[in-house]
Amino acid sequence: MYDTIIIGAGMSGLAAGIRLAMFDQRVCVLERHTTIGGLNSFYRLRGRDYDVGLHALTNITPKGTKKGPLAKLLRQLRMSWDDFAISSQLGSKIIFPGVQLRFDNDIALLRSEVKNEFPDQVDNFDRLISEIADFDDLGSDEQHISARVRVAEIISDPLLVEMLFCPLMFYGSAREQDMDWGQFSIMFRSIFLEGLGRPHAGVRLILKQLVRKYRELGGELKLRAGVKEIVVDGGHATGVILESGEQLEARRVLSSAGWNETMRLCDDGQPVTLRQSGRLSFCETIASLDLQPQELGHRATVTFFNDSNKFQWSVPEGPCDVRSGVICSPNNFAYDEALDLGTMRITALANFDYWHGLDQRQYQLEKLRWYERITASAVRFVPDYRSRVLDTDMFTPQTIVRFTGHDNGAVYGAPEKQLNGCTHLPNLFICGTDQGFVGIIGSILSGISMANQHCLRD
Amino acid sequence: MTDAAIREVVLGILESIAPDEDLTQLDDAINFRDQLELDSMDFLDIVMELRKRHRVQIPEDDYVNLASMNSTVAYLTPMMKDIEKV
Numbered sequence: 001m002y003d004t005i006i007i008g009a010g011m012s013g014l015a016a017g018i019r020l021a022m023f024d025q026r027v028c029v030l031e032r033h034t035t036i037g038g039l040n041s042f043y044r045l046r047g048r049d050y051d052v053g054l055h056a057l058t059n060i061t062p063k064g065t066k067k068g069p070l071a072k073l074l075r076q077l078r079m080s081w082d083d084f085a086i087s088s089q090l091g092s093k094i095i096f097p098g099v100q101l102r103f104d105n106d107i108a109l110l111r112s113e114v115k116n117e118f119p120d121q122v123d124n125f126d127r128l129i130s131e132i133a134d135f136d137d138l139g140s141d142e143q144h145i146s147a148r149v150r151v152a153e154i155i156s157d158p159l160l161v162e163m164l165f166c167p168l169m170f171y172g173s174a175r176e177q178d179m180d181w182g183q184f185s186i187m188f189r190s191i192f193l194e195g196l197g198r199p200h201a202g203v204r205l206i207l208k209q210l211v212r213k214y215r216e217l218g219g220e221l222k223l224r225a226g227v228k229e230i231v232v233d234g235g236h237a238t239g240v241i242l243e244s245g246e247q248l249e250a251r252r253v254l255s256s257a258g259w260n261e262t263m264r265l266c267d268d269g270q271p272v273t274l275r276q277s278g279r280l281s282f283c284e285t286i287a288s289l290d291l292q293p294q295e296l297g298h299r300a301t302v303t304f305f306n307d308s309n310k311f312q313w314s315v316p317e318g319p320c321d322v323r324s325g326v327i328c329s330p331n332n333f334a335y336d337e338a339l340d341l342g343t344m345r346i347t348a349l350a351n352f353d354y355w356h357g358l359d360q361r362q363y364q365l366e367k368l369r370w371y372e373r374i375t376a377s378a379v380r381f382v383p384d385y386r387s388r389v390l391d392t393d394m395f396t397p398q399t400i401v402r403f404t405g406h407d408n409g410a411v412y413g414a415p416e417k418q419l420n421g422c423t424h425l426p427n428l429f430i431c432g433t434d435q436g437f438v439g440i441i442g443s444i445l446s447g448i449s450m451a452n453q454h455c456l457r458d
Numbered sequence: 459m460t461d462a463a464i465r466e467v468v469l470g471i472l473e474s475i476a477p478d479e480d481l482t483q484l485d486d487a488i489n490f491r492d493q494l495e496l497d498s499m500d501f502l503d504i505v506m507e508l509r510k511r512h513r514v515q516i517p518e519d520d521y522v523n524l525a526s527m528n529s530t531v532a533y534l535t536p537m538m539k540d541i542e543k544v
C-alpha cells in the first residue's frame with residue numbers, strides 16, 4: 001500500500017514525488033514511457049544529443065534572489081541554484097513588419113525599445129508593468145477576465161499589444177486568441193520581468209537532478225508502467241491497475257496525465273465530466289549546423305516573429321501556420337564554454353487533426369515538406385543557415401501525443417484549468433499542465449504545490 | 459530540551475530549507491517572513507520537519523506561532539521540553 005501514487009514522470013510528477021518522499025511517504029511514480037520527462041525529455045539521434053522541447057527556462061532570476069518562482073522551487077526541492085547551472089540568455093527579439101523590440105533579463109531594455117519604437121506608449125507600458133507587478137496570482141477576482149480587453153485599456157497602440165501577446169502566447173497560452181489576465185500576468189513576469197536561461201547540458205540536467213533527488217529520498221519510479229485504470233471504490237480512489245494487469249494500492253492518487261485523460265482512467269461508472277480539450281499544438285524543426293549561429297552573425301537567443309500586424313493564435317487551417325513562429329538557438333546563452341554543436345530550432349503552430357490523419361508514408365513526406373516551409377519562413381528573420389545544416393529532425397503534434405498522451409497534442413493542455421487540483425473524488429488530484437501552471441518551471445511548481453496542499457497534511 | 463537546544467533544532471531546519479542563506483546574522487526577534495522571505499510553503503516545511511525529526515505535531519491553526527525564532531521557541535518549549543536532545 002502506497003501513501004501516494006503519482007501518474008506521470010514529467011516535470012510535475014517528479015517534483016511532487018520529491019516533496020512526498022522528503023517527508024517519508026511511501027510514494028511511487030508510474031510512467032507509461034521507457035523514459036522520464038514527458039513533454040520535455042531528451043534523446044540521441046544519429047550520434048547527436050537533442051532536447052525534445054527546451055528553448056529556454058522562464059522565471060530566471062539571479063543567484064541569491066529570494067523571491068519569485070525559481071527561488072521558491074529551489075527551496076521546496078532543497079536544491080541549490082548551482083544544481084541547475086543556468087546561464088542567462090544573450091538577448092531576444094520580437095519582430096513584426098517594420099518594427100522590432102529587443103528584450104533581455106533586465107526589463108530596462110524592453111522599456112527603452114518601447115520608448116524608441118512607440119514613444120507615446122511608454123507611460124502606458126510603465127502602467128502595465130506596475131499593474132502586473134501588483135497582481136495577486138491566486139487572490140484576485142480578475143484572474144479570468146480577458147487579457148486582450150485589460151491590456152487594450154492600458155496600451156492604446158494595437159501593434160504594441162500584438163507584439164506583447166506574441167511571445168506570451170507562444171510560451172504559455174492554452175486558449176485561442178486570448179489569455180486570462182491572470183495567465184497573462186504570470187507569463188509577462190516569467191518572461192519579461194524575470195527572464196530566460198538554460199543549463200549548458202539542457203533539459204537532461206534538470207531531469208537528472210530531479211530523479212537523483214527523488215531516488216535519494218527513497219522514492220520509487222516505475223517506467224513502462226502505464227496506468228490503465230484508477231480503481232474507485234465507495235467514492236474513493238483505492239489504487240490503480242497498470243497496462244500489464246498489475247494492481248497497486250494507494251491512499252491517494254495524484255495525476256499529471258491531464259484532466260480529461262485522468263477522468264477517463266476512473267472506473268467508477270460515473271459519466272465523466274469532460275472539458276473542452278486544448279487544441280493548440282506545435283511542429284518543431286531542429287537543425288544541427290556545422291558552425292555556431294554567431295559565426296553567421298546570429299546572436300539572438302529567441303526570435304518571435306509574425307509577418308503581419310495582427311498575430312493569430314489559433315489552430316491553423318492548413319498543416320502548419322508559417323506566418324508566425326519562434327526561432328531559438330540554444331547556443332546563444334551566456335555559457336562559460338560554447339556548446340559543441342550549433343543548433344537552430346523553430347516552433348510553428350500546427351493542426352493536430354491533419355497530422356494525426358496521415359498514414360506512415362504520407363506522414364514522412366509531409367514532415368519533409370513542412371520542414372522546408374517552416375525553415376523558409378523563419379530565414380526571413382534570421383540569417384539563412386540552410387547551407388550549413390548537418391542533420392535535421394522534426395516533430396509534430398503526433399509526436400507530442402506519443403510522448404505525453406495529452407489529447408490533441410495540446411502543448412499547454414485544456415483552456416480551462418483546475419487551479420485547486422481537486423476532482424470528483426476526495427483523494428484523487430491533478431497536477432501539471434491542466435492544473436494551471438505551464439512550462440518547465442511552472443509544471444515543477446504545480447507538482448510541488450499540489451503535493452503540499454493535498455498530499456502532505458495528514 | 460532546553461530553549462537553546464530547541465533554537466538549534468529550528469536553526470538546523472532553516473538551514474536545510476534555505477541552503478543558500480547566511481543564518482549567522484539571524485535576528486531572533488524579527489519575523490522569518492521579513493528576514494528570509496519565507497512564505498506559507500516554507501512554514502509548511504518547518505512544520506513537516508519538526509514532525510519528521512522530533513514527532514512534534516503542530517495543528518494548522520497554530521502556524522502563526524512560528525513567526526520568528528523567539529515566538530517559535532516559546533511555542534515549542536512546552537511540547538519539546540521532555541524530548542531528549544539527539
Ligand SMILES: Cc1cc2nc3c(=O)[nH]c(=O)nc-3n(C[C@H](O)[C@H](O)[C@H](O)COP(=O)(O)OP(=O)(O)OC[C@H]3O[C@@H](n4cnc5c(N)ncnc54)[C@H](O)[C@@H]3O)c2cc1C
Pocket residue numbers: 007008009010011012013030031032033036037038039040052053054055056057058225226227228256257261282284347400403404405406411431432433434438439440441443
Ligand atoms: C515543443 C515544445 C517546446 C517547449 N518548450 C518549452 C520551453 O522552452 N520552456 C518551458 O519552460 N517549457 C517548454 N515547453 C512546455 C513544457 O515542456 C511543459 O509545460 C512541461 O514539460 C509539462 O510538464 P507536465 O509534468 O505537466 O506534463 P507532461 O510532461 O506531459 O507529463 C505527463 C507524463 O505523464 C505520463 N502519462 C500520461 N498518461 C499516463 C498513464 N495513463 N500512465 C502512466 N503515465 C502516463 C506521460 O507519459 C508523461 O510523461 C515546451 C513544450 C513543447 C511541446
